[in-house]
Structure formats: C-alpha cells, structure tokens
Amino acid sequence: MLEIKGLSVSVVGKEILKDFNLSVAAGEVHAIMGPNGSGKSTLSYVLAGREGYDITAGSVSYRGQDLLALKPEIRAREGLFLAFQYPVEIPGVGSATFLKTAVNAIRKHRGEKLYDAMEFLKIMREKRDALGISEEMMRRALNVGFSGGEKKRNEVLQMALLEPYLAVLDETDSGLDIDALKIAAEGINSLRSPERAMIVITHYQRLLEYVVPDYVHVMADGQVVRSGGKELALELEEKGYSGFGDKAEAAA
Amino acid sequence: MAINTETAQTVEALTEERYKYGFVTDIETDSAPPGLSEEIVRFISAKKGEPEWLLDWRLRAYRRWLETAEDTPSWANLDYPEIDYQASSYYSAPLRDEDRPQSLDEVDPELLATYAKLGIPLQEQEMLAGVAVDAVFDSVSVATTFKSKLSELGIIFCSLSEAVTEHPELVQKYLGTVVPYADNYFATLNSAVFTDGSFVYIPKGVRCPMELSTYFRINAANTGQFERTLIIADEGSYVSYLEGCTAPMRDENQLHAAVVELIAFDDAEIKYSTVQNWYPGDENGKGGIFNFVTKRGACRGRNSKISWTQVETGSAITWKYPSCLLIGDGSQGEFYSIAITNNCQQADTGTKMIHIGKNTRSRIVSKGVSAGRADQTYRGLVRVQGKADNARNHTQCDSLLIGEKCGAHTVPYIESRNASAQLEHEATTSKISEDQLFYCRQRGIAEEEAVALIVNGFCREVLQELPMEFAVEAQKLVAISLEGSVG
Numbered sequence: 231m232l233e234i235k236g237l238s239v240s241v242v243g244k245e246i247l248k249d250f251n252l253s254v255a256a257g258e259v260h261a262i263m264g265p266n267g268s269g270k271s272t273l274s275y276v277l278a279g280r281e282g283y284d285i286t287a288g289s290v291s292y293r294g295q296d297l298l299a300l301k302p303e304i305r306a307r308e309g310l311f312l313a314f315q316y317p318v319e320i321p322g323v324g325s326a327t328f329l330k331t332a333v334n335a336i337r338k339h340r341g342e343k344l345y346d347a348m349e350f351l352k353i354m355r356e357k358r359d360a361l362g363i364s365e366e367m368m369r370r371a372l373n374v375g376f377s378g379g380e381k382k383r384n385e386v387l388q389m390a391l392l393e394p395y396l397a398v399l400d401e402t403d404s405g406l407d408i409d410a411l412k413i414a415a416e417g418i419n420s421l422r423s424p425e426r427a428m429i430v431i432t433h434y435q436r437l438l439e440y441v442v443p444d445y446v447h448v449m450a451d452g453q454v455v456r457s458g459g460k461e462l463a464l465e466l467e468e469k470g471y472s473g474f475g476d477k478a479e480a481a482a
Numbered sequence: 483m484a485i486n487t488e489t490a491q492t493v494e495a496l497t498e499e500r501y502k503y504g505f506v507t508d509i510e511t512d513s514a515p516p517g518l519s520e521e522i523v524r525f526i527s528a529k530k531g532e533p534e535w536l537l538d539w540r541l542r543a544y545r546r547w548l549e550t551a552e553d554t555p556s557w558a559n560l561d562y563p564e565i566d567y568q569a570s571s572y573y574s575a576p577l578r579d580e581d582r583p584q585s586l587d588e589v590d591p592e593l594l595a596t597y598a599k600l601g602i603p604l605q606e607q608e609m610l611a612g613v614a615v616d617a618v619f620d621s622v623s624v625a626t627t628f629k630s631k632l633s634e635l636g637i638i639f640c641s642l643s644e645a646v647t648e649h650p651e652l653v654q655k656y657l658g659t660v661v662p663y664a665d666n667y668f669a670t671l672n673s674a675v676f677t678d679g680s681f682v683y684i685p686k687g688v689r690c691p692m693e694l695s696t697y698f699r700i701n702a703a704n705t706g707q708f709e710r711t712l713i714i715a716d717e718g719s720y721v722s723y724l725e726g727c728t729a730p731m732r733d734e735n736q737l738h739a740a741v742v743e744l745i746a747f748d749d750a751e752i753k754y755s756t757v758q759n760w761y762p763g764d765e766n767g768k769g770g771i772f773n774f775v776t777k778r779g780a781c782r783g784r785n786s787k788i789s790w791t792q793v794e795t796g797s798a799i800t801w802k803y804p805s806c807l808l809i810g811d812g813s814q815g816e817f818y819s820i821a822i823t824n825n826c827q828q829a830d831t832g833t834k835m836i837h838i839g840k841n842t843r844s845r846i847v848s849k850g851v852s853a854g855r856a857d858q859t860y861r862g863l864v865r866v867q868g869k870a871d872n873a874r875n876h877t878q879c880d881s882l883l884i885g886e887k888c889g890a891h892t893v894p895y896i897e898s899r900n901a902s903a904q905l906e907h908e909a910t911t912s913k914i915s916e917d918q919l920f921y922c923r924q925r926g927i928a929e930e931e932a933v934a935l936i937v938n939g940f941c942r943e944v945l946q947e948l949p950m951e952f953a954v955e956a957q958k959l960v961a962i963s964l965e966g967s968v969g
Contacts, residue, residue: 278924281916306926318921322939331935332925339926371939388925 231256231427232277232297232396237288239269239276239452246272248452250288254396257424261438261463262431264449265471270431271315273449274400278312279305293395306332307339311394313385315401320372325384326354328372333391357390361417378405386417397421398429403437415440435467514573520544523674526573530643530678535654543663543673554667555801558830559859559891562772562799565737572675572708628692638683639694642710645681652683656714660743660780660807668739668774668801676710676741684719684750693949695724709740715750717783722753724952738797739774748783748810753791755948756804757956759963760796765854767826770798777804778834781813781842789816790833791947793956795963798827803861805834808842808870815844818944820956822937822963823856823888832862832893837873837903846877849941852888853964859891866903873900879909882940884933884964934961 232254239247246269254260264270276283277290279302290297297305320328334344345353358368361383373381382402389397399418403411418441422428430441438446438460446462447454450471456462514522523544527537554565632639638649645653663673684690715721725742738760744752754777763770773796779788790804800823806815817833835844848860860881866873881890892909914936922932938945938957945953 278920280920302920302923303926303928306924312924314921314924318915318917320918320921320936320939322942323935328922328925328935331931332922332927335926335928335931392925 231258231293232429233289233291235289235291237276237290238286239272240284240286241272241282245286246283246452247276250453252447252454254427254429256395256427257422258445259422259428259430259441259443261443261446261460262429262449262454263433263435263446263463263466266433268449269452270449271400272452274312274315274398274429274431277305277310277398278302303335304339306392307336309393309395311389311392311397313382313389313397313399313402315404317373317376317381317385319374319376321374323372324369325372326351326368329354329368329388329391332388336392354387354391358387360420361387361390362413363387379407379410382406382414383410383417386414390417390421395425396427396429398431400431401433402430403432403434411437412440435463438463514571516571517568518544518572518675522572526675526677529573530646532646533650536646536657539658539663540674543670544675546664547667547670547674550667550670558801558861559857559893560799560801560828560830562828565772567671570737573677631691635688635691636685637688637690638681640681642676642679642681642712645712649681649683652714653681653712656743656745657712658743660745660778661741661776666776669741669776672708672710672739672741672776676708679710679740679742680713680723680725681711682713682721682723684715684721686716687718688716689719690721693722693724707738709738711740711742713742713744713752713754715744715746715752715786717748717750719747720751720753722949723755724949725754725756726758736770737772737774740776742775742777742804744777744779744788746779746781746783746786746788746813749785750783751787751789752779753789754779754804755952756790756792756794757948757952757959758792758794758796758800759959761798762796762825762827763798765825767798770827771796772799773797773802774799775802777802778807779805779815780807780809781815781839782809783813784810784839785812785814786810787814787816789814789818789947791816791818791944792820792831793944793948793959794819794821794829794831795959797829800827800829800831802829802831803833805836806844807836807838808844808873809838810842811839812841813839814842816947817844817846817848817862818947819848820851820941820944820960821849821858821860822851822960823853823858824963825854825856827854827856827858829856829858830861831858832860834863835865835875837864837866837870837875840869840871840873842870842873844873844875846875846879847943848877848879849944850879850881850890851884851937851940851960851964852881852890853884855887857889857891859893861893861895863895863897864905864907865895866898866900866905868899870900871902873903873905875903875905877905877907879907880940881909881911882937883911883913884937930965931961933964937961937964 234250234252237247237250238245262270285298330350337344363383367380385402402414406414415437430443443460446458446460448456514525523540527540661669663670682694713723744754746752760771760773761769781788788806792804794800804817808815815835821829821831823829833846846862850858850860852858860879862877864875879892883890890911894907896905898905914933918936919929919932922935923929938960941960945956948956
C-alpha cells in the first residue's frame, strides 16, 4: 500500500524529516507517536501533498504509483485521505454541499456514477447517524462555529463517505472529551477493513485504547526511533518519551 | 408586425427628407453613420415613429449633453481611454436573418463552450448567439402565451417603443421622472439616443404571477447599447423583474449606457434582479464592454419597497450604482450585489440610499471578488434627510481577494441630517487562504473548483436573493468568471 523510503524533507531550509522509512500494508493500522516537533504533522502534510515542503531525498510509493508526483487532489481521488488536526472553516459553504462536491469528484475519477442531491442525502444520513452528527450540523457552513468535537467528528464522517484506501488521521483525538473520543473511535473502527490501511498520528495512548493498532512507531527528530506492537504504546504511557534513545529525549 | 411596416414607410419618407440636409443613410443596412448630431437624434426618433414630445425630450437631452461634453464623471476609480463619441454609430436595426449566423456551426466555438458549461439548452443557445431561427421557435410561442396571461391581469409588459405607441400617456407621465435627462453625463446621453428597452406597468393590487424577464421579450433582443427601462408598480402590486442573462451575449458595441427607472406606489414592491455578463475583454484587457449604467428606483408610496439584486461579472469597465429614493413613509430599499472582476476588469459600483420619508429602512449587502490584475471599488451613499425620522440603514461590505495583483477599495459616504437615524456599516477584506484551498484539494476537489466553491460561499447571502433558476446559473457563472485566476 505505502512504502516510504529514505524520505528527507525540509521547510525553509530546516530539515524536519530525516531519512524517514515506513512500510504500511493493506488492512494494517499503524500508530505514530512522538513529542511535539518530532515531524508527525509534517509527515501527514507531505503525504497529502501540501506545498511548502521541500523533498530533498527519498521516495514514496503508494499503490504502485509515485505518490510525490501527484497533485493533492489526485492523491485524494486515488484514495488517500487526511483527517486534519485543525479542520479549516469555509464560510457560506454548507457542509453537505462540500461533502457532495468531494464525493462526486472522487466518484468521477473512479468512473462511478455521480450522486444526485437526493441519493447523496440518503447515503450521508446513514453515515452521520452512526457518528451522532445532526442534520442541522450538516446544513451549517463547513466547520464554521463547530466545536472542537464537532470538527473532528465531521472529519471522520468525511472519511466514511470518501472511503479511502489509506487514511492518515492527524491527532483526531485532540480536543475530544471521552464520550466524543469513543464515538470517533467507533467511527474509525467501523472503517477498518482488509483493503484499507490507516496511519493514526497521536500524542497520547488514549485513542489507541479504542483504536487498537497493529504497529506502533515512535518518532523523534524526524525519524522512527523505535517500532513495535500495540504494547509499545503502553510502555510510552508509563515511561514518557524519555528512554527512547537520545533523540527522543532531546526532542521531548 | 403592421406597426413595423408602417414605421418602415414613415422612416423611408423621413430619411429621404433628411437627405437634403446632407444626411446620408443607407436604407439597406438600416444603420446610422457614425457620429452624434442633432440629425442623428431626429433620425432615431423618426425611425421609431415617435411623437413630438418625445423627440423634444431627446433633443433637450442632446443639447444638455453637448453643454456637458467636457464633464464626464472623473471621480470613479476607473482608468479607461477617452471615449470618442463621434466614432460610434447610434442606431442600427436588428440584423436581418440573412446576416445572422445560419446555424451554431458558424458561431465562435469559445462562446459555445461557455454555453455548454452553463448548461444552456441548444435552442436557447441559438437565440443567444443570434442565430436566425424559425418563427415557430419555442420561446416565441412561450412568450406569446405569457403575454396573453399577463394582459388578462391588466399587466403591460412590452418594449418601450411599443409602449410609446400603445400607452403614450403612461410613458409621458413617468419617463425621466426618476432619472431626469440632466441627471448625469451618461443618463443624458442615453436620453438623447436610447434605442429601446422594457416597459412594465402593474395595475393596482395585482401580484404579477411570474418573473418578468427580458429573455421572453424576443422582439427587443437587440437593444443592448442604450437600453432604457421603465417599471411602474401601482398601489399594492408586486413584480419581480429579471434583466440580462448568465450567458454572454453577442455584442459589437463597446459603449453601453443604460437607464433603468422604477416607481413603486403605496404598498407596492419591485424586485429587480440583474445578471450582467457582457464581454470583459481578453486577459490583457483588450476589447471589452464599457458599461455606464444609471439605475434608480423611487419608493413614492407609503410602505413601498424596491430591492435591487445584481451579479456583475462582465464588462471591462463597470460604473453602476442602483439606488433607491425612499420618499414614502415606511418605505424600504435593498441592494444586494456581487461584483466579480478578473484579469484587467475594473468595477466601480455600489448604491445610494436616500432616506426622505419617516421610518424608512435600507439594507446594503455588497460582495466584491477581485482576481488577476483587476481592481474594484464599492462606492455607496447613505443619506438621511432632515425629515426622515427613525431612518435605519445596515450596510455590509465584504471583499475577497484572489492572488497578489488585484485590488479592492471601499468608499462609503454617510450623511445624516436627522439625529434619530441609526446607521451601521460593516466592512471586511479577506483572501482565499492556502489552508482553505489545500483542504478542498485534499478532498479531491480541483483547485479551480475549490475557488468557485469558496467564492460561492462568500457570495451566498446575495445569491439567495436571486430567483431560484437564476441563482443556479449565477453560481455556475461565478465559477466560469474566475477560471484561470489561480495556479
């Protein structure tokens, strides 16, 4: 599914990712943990194709394609989804309208029939009920006046509707209280499937109690400093980021 | 049709007479030679078989125009070359069928591509592109059906020329009473040489059952250059009027100077919606229509209401301030505007709300979008006169910039001579952020489509004011107007 090899990335001359390697197969859930500034969000933006990041070395292969050669919208249409840490507000654009535009853009790319308004509303209703998102919320402008929890649930809803092959969730747990976290986690879990891979970026082990990963990677100073199974997250919870090598300690 | 033959004969007689004054016109092409003179004004009036009073009025306007020739308005934030008024022709009859394109195959493919993007049906495309069509063309019969329905209610909806002949008492009573011929340079020019336009009269207590659209007024399709429209809503009546079209219209005239006058009596309401999409010129600003328009509505009656909604996406130069004179106590004026300028387009547009009666209210919502190297200015006046107790105005003025080379300016004038007035003005200027664009693209939406989506969101409050069918087309138009503005 995803093969990142020797990836080095800088932002305005400062190297953020250094010889970063990661391999993700279909059906797997990988958690990436690490202190602030370790390069987690940079990784998510580079995968999604945001401008302003200089790729100085390495390669990323995604479902047999050179990911880095694709425009952001093509990556999305090819099934790469990023759940944003800070979803952006777009005044005047209804959430449902936005989602329908996105879903149809992706369906068009895949040669599938476009949904009309009625079909789309029906499909959206099923998905949003499961996430406890009200119809009223979908009528509001995208993310405008949404609470932190509403924004994150809306990200999960978008993921559910866009049915990606690879989902990158960037701190989807931050800003959520325990109830909202459980709902979001259920939404994420319901999307786990043998065809779909996920990279869950998080600060805390809390989310991983509900979304249990197959692998956990600890990032520090732009690199994976340690990888292991789900028990690694627990170890982190106990010991903190110290004890994961000098780099992690220095970064923490 | 009988009128046309008659007119033609009269005209033929008259033009022969003019000949001895050294005035030559080729009757075959049916156009006046370039230049503006008293003779041309007389020629236009004669062509249309107008009564003496109207010719006199035109001539007074023409003389006034001569006196003020040095005085073209220079206060607007617009930069354009001096217009040579003697270079253009002031009258040309509609093209005869044999001069028109015979089928869509002969029409500019770029124009057709735009029609396709707007989703305009083939038959309408033919009409818009000026293709010679059969008399049995659907829209014509639709128009006829509509007309008979309207006349049952006593509603008059016809071309202004027709009204001059059929309802001279109404035209004489109201023409020029809201925008006098001496009002401003371009209104004066229009008064002297206007060719045609719409006339609407809604009788007392009648609610016009359909949106009136110039679109259905086939016979006056070729009146773009100096259009003149007069709408009168008698006591307790209501009318919604749609002007223009989302599709770009074929037009060879560079200078447009239209006048629109609206009159609302007691408890009457006029809703006037415009979509202006004249040719904006190429990417470097070459060509393109200069659009100098005077639009004004008089709320003469108590509790009357006039509402202007405009979507301005075309023209190289737009100079336009649809205004309301709130004379009747309790009358209301509204102005909802979207102005989009791209490439080298310039727009100086806004409104005037003149509060004269007591308890008058006005609301202004202006959304300006500037891209490319375009420049636009919102210019608005809210004036509360001494006797306008408890007048209220709320103005909201938002500008959105796309790219680094465009400009947006806001020039609000607020004058209050009554201490009880409550006036509010809000203004914002913002840019489409990288974050917003990236977010949309991450969801599979291409950059241009994302811009269109964000801009439509920005304009939403105004788009909502448009009649349903118009609104859908206007949204597509917003997208098309901004093509090439990013990336």
